[in-house]
Amino acid sequence: MTTCLDAMSQPTISREVVVGIQQGLHARPADLLAREARKWQSRIELVAKTQRVDGKSILDVLTLAAEAGTRLVVEATGPDAQEALEAIGGLFDRNFNEQSNDKETDS
Amino acid sequence: MKFSDFVAVDAIRSDVEADTKQGVIREMAEALVEAGKIAPGELEGIVKAIMKREDLGSTGIGRGVAVPHTKHPSVDRLVGTVAVSRKGIDFESLDGEPVHLFFLLVSPPDRPGDHLRALENISRQLRDDGFCRRLKASATPADIEHLLEEADSHGIVT
Numbered sequence: 212m213t214t215c216l217d218a219m220s221q222p223t224i225s226r227e228v229v230v231g232i233q234q235g236l237h238a239r240p241a242d243l244l245a246r247e248a249r250k251w252q253s254r255i256e257l258v259a260k261t262q263r264v265d266g267k268s269i270l271d272v273l274t275l276a277a278e279a280g281t282r283l284v285v286e287a288t289g290p291d292a293q294e295a296l297e298a299i300g301g302l303f304d305r306n307f308n309e310q311s312n313d314k315e316t317d318s
Numbered sequence: 319m320k321f322s323d324f325v326a327v328d329a330i331r332s333d334v335e336a337d338t339k340q341g342v343i344r345e346m347a348e349a350l351v352e353a354g355k356i357a358p359g360e361l362e363g364i365v366k367a368i369m370k371r372e373d374l375g376s377t378g379i380g381r382g383v384a385v386p387h388t389k390h391p392s393v394d395r396l397v398g399t400v401a402v403s404r405k406g407i408d409f410e411s412l413d414g415e416p417v418h419l420f421f422l423l424v425s426p427p428d429r430p431g432d433h434l435r436a437l438e439n440i441s442r443q444l445r446d447d448g449f450c451r452r453l454k455a456s457a458t459p460a461d462i463e464h465l466l467e468e469a470d471s472h473g474i475v476t
Contacts, residue, residue: 233430234430234433234434235430235431235434236434237430237433237434237437238377238379238385238387238437239374239375242375242379242412246412269379269380269412269441270379270380270381270441270444270445271441271445273379273437273438273440273441274438274441274442274445275438276434276435276437276438277434278430278431278434279430
């Protein structure tokens with residue numbers, strides 16, 4: 212069993228990601244991100260220019276108001292940090308499976 | 319962005335009657351029509367678009383809060399309103415809890431930044447348990463209006 216102390220003694224690893232979604236990191240991708248982050252034991256934080264937030268909280272992620280093109284650093288600390296970082300990085304790489312156009316709610 | 323930049327105070331509801339997801343969305347959209355913020359002829363289209371967005375994934379983001387929204391070409395600026403449900407509504411929320419606090423947003427398709435900044439402001443305030451408690455306990459639309467004003471003047475505004 213992993214205690215808080217164990218987790219704290221783990222090194223933090225990080226990777227830079229770019230928000231590629233045209234609409235920015237809005238509610239749906241923020242939900243996907245927080246949902247993915249919660250699958251892992253590791254602490255997941257997102258670091259923007261002026262703030263650092265808990266990647267497992269959709270409210271926290273939304274307070275980034277990260278528009279298209281924003282660079283963020285994803286930090287993971289804990290026993291499964293590597294896998295967590297790959298999974299979360301993958302969401303950004305795939306643009307959270309968003310369509311790249313604006314038309315989906317026009318009807 | 320502040321609440322006063324997008325919340326139509328005449329459309330605030332402190333005690334919605336609806337007891338379904340679609341019902342509360344309709345009630346809030348109707349309130350925006352009554353407040354003159356969306357055209358009566360656009361009501362059905364807007365309700366439909368918001369429901370379509372909900373099908374992609376519930377905007378019930380947990381802690382008894384939902385942020386139903388859509389882009390819609392009939393508005394030329396971001397408009398929104400706030401509603402409270404006394405009994406709570408099943409919104410298929412991420413945490414499965416009934417939703418009591420609703421923030422409905424309709425934004426022009428070409429202004430994604432405004433939508434993001436509105437979501438940012440809402441989320442920032444909602445992280446404050448005191449704000450959630452007081453919003454839930456608001457007895458009248460005027461109480462909600464005052465709470466939002468207070469949040470605007472004391473909250474962290476970017």
